[in-house]
Amino acid sequence: MGELMRRYWHPIAATAELDDRPTKSVRILGENLVLYKDRSGTMGLIDALCPHRRVDMSYGIPEEQGLRCMYHGWMFDETGQCIEQPFEETVHPDGRFKEKVKISSYPVETMGGMVFTYMGPQPVPLLPRWEPNDYDDTWCEVGIVELPCNWLQCMENSMDPVHLEWLHGYWGVHQEKMKAERTGKPMEIFPTDPKSHKKIGFDQFDYGIIKRRVVEGTTEDDTDWKTGHPVVFPQILFVGSIVTGSLQYRVPVDDTHTMHYTWFFYRPGPGADKSLLPQQDTIPYWNVPLYDETGALIPDLVNHQDFVAWITQGGIADRSREILGESDRGVIMYRKMLDQQMAIVEDGGDPLGTVRDPKVNESIELPLERWQALSHPARLASYAPTQAAEPLANIANIEKILQTWANETPWVAV
Numbered sequence: 001m002g003e004l005m006r007r008y009w010h011p012i013a014a015t016a017e018l019d020d021r022p023t024k025s026v027r028i029l030g031e032n033l034v035l036y037k038d039r040s041g042t043m044g045l046i047d048a049l050c051p052h053r054r055v056d057m058s059y060g061i062p063e064e065q066g067l068r069c070m071y072h073g074w075m076f077d078e079t080g081q082c083i084e085q086p087f088e089e090t091v092h093p094d095g096r097f098k099e100k101v102k103i104s105s106y107p108v109e110t111m112g113g114m115v116f117t118y119m120g121p122q123p124v125p126l127l128p129r130w131e132p133n134d135y136d137d138t139w140c141e142v143g144i145v146e147l148p149c150n151w152l153q154c155m156e157n158s159m160d161p162v163h164l165e166w167l168h169g170y171w172g173v174h175q176e177k178m179k180a181e182r183t184g185k186p187m188e189i190f191p192t193d194p195k196s197h198k199k200i201g202f203d204q205f206d207y208g209i210i211k212r213r214v215v216e217g218t219t220e221d222d223t224d225w226k227t228g229h230p231v232v233f234p235q236i237l238f239v240g241s242i243v244t245g246s247l248q249y250r251v252p253v254d255d256t257h258t259m260h261y262t263w264f265f266y267r268p269g270p271g272a273d274k275s276l277l278p279q280q281d282t283i284p285y286w287n288v289p290l291y292d293e294t295g296a297l298i299p300d301l302v303n304h305q306d307f308v309a310w311i312t313q314g315g316i317a318d319r320s321r322e323i324l325g326e327s328d329r330g331v332i333m334y335r336k337m338l339d340q341q342m343a344i345v346e347d348g349g350d351p352l353g354t355v356r357d358p359k360v361n362e363s364i365e366l367p368l369e370r371w372q373a374l375s376h377p378a379r380l381a382s383y384a385p386t387q388a389a390e391p392l393a394n395i396a397n398i399e400k401i402l403q404t405w406a407n408e409t410p411w412v413a414v
């Protein structure tokens with residue numbers, strides 16, 4: 001499975017993190033690495049430990065070109081090549097020691113305020129440019145959190161439409177009621193009206209799986225069945241609408257930890273005054289809290305409700321003891337696809353969704369239903385990431401923007 005995951009680009013940081021601190025420890029696919037930005041602006045992702053005496057170079061010094069280890073000053077460039085060994089070079093001015101010292105490194109690219117890496121074999125595929133990444137009038141931000149569970153639990157949840165009704169609907173409302181009773185304040189979030197599911201469906205497409213549903217009061221002519229929305233294989237969920245939504249990346253850290261990067265976007269809908277949306281010089285990021293002041297998992301936002309489900313399944317959910325039913329058809333399909341795609345990689349092929357054609361990669365459209373039923377401005381505001389570095393609610397003119405949006409397009413959450 002690790003070999004398959006290495007065939008895809010994964011986010012490892014928000015670009016703004018490196019403005020705040022020019023090195024970042026990155027643990028991904030079981031490897032300890034350091035991401036740095038040197039003073040010329042070049043980024044590198046190299047082994048975390050200096051090959052000299054094995055100290056952690058996330059404490060190192062980014063120089064004009066390369067990262068210098070803080071212990072004895074050896075310096076490395078973004079290919080992992082040692083380019084300076086101050087004392088060795090003093091004692092052996094003509095020596096070639098440094099040329100023989102090279103550590104592992106991986107390519108990095110930036111897009112939409114995030115830094116991505118590819119850890120697989122050559123030739124390196126293109127970093128896919130999904131259509132939302134391409135909007136030129138988008139306000140976006142990145143939410144980052146490490147979860148104490150295996151990445152597959154997150155992805156299986158995205159293949160499970162029925163949980164919307166229960167985890168986010170019924171349990172979500174229950175949580176809000178309890179909070180309102182506890183605090184004496186009115187319910188902050190407009191409770192989801194959980195419509196019961198009548199039918200679920202899944203289809204493979206060029207970049208993953210399209211999920212479909214028919215809920216009470218809708219038919220197969222409605223967009224949530226006709227269009228659906230995608231899981232981008234193997235590790236991204238795309239939800240929302242054309243004006244507000246998110247790409248959620250689930251990046252394996254190791255067997256029992258996952259980095260969760262949510263790339264939120266907001267944009268004026270068709271016909272809206274685009275000048276209302278402020279310009280962004282930097283795309284902000286925020287560290288998503290997991291626990292409340294009592295030490296319990298936070299239950300009252302949609303993403304957090306999912307976190308509760310994934311984390312409480314344990315570090316690695318014990319599939320040998322599950323009892324699957326009709327609601328798990330998507331989960332079963334996804335597991336089979338993982339097996340199929342692993343076999344393709346073993347046979348030397350490119351797995352599903354590998355992008356190598358620059359023309360295709362100008363902008364890759366993803367199917368997305370457009371629900372009209374939930375379009376209350378207060379509802380949109382309530383789902384905005386309230387812990388954001390710059391909360392959505394603080395954006396100038398947000399009321400007007402939301403009102404425009406509300407007339408155009410709403411929110412869907414799964």
Ligand code: FES
Pocket residue numbers: 050051052053054055069070071072073074
């Ligand atoms: S341990 Fe890094 S230079 Fe010596």
Ligand SMILES: [Fe+2]
Pocket residue numbers: 157163164167168302306413414
């Ligand atoms: Fe969910």
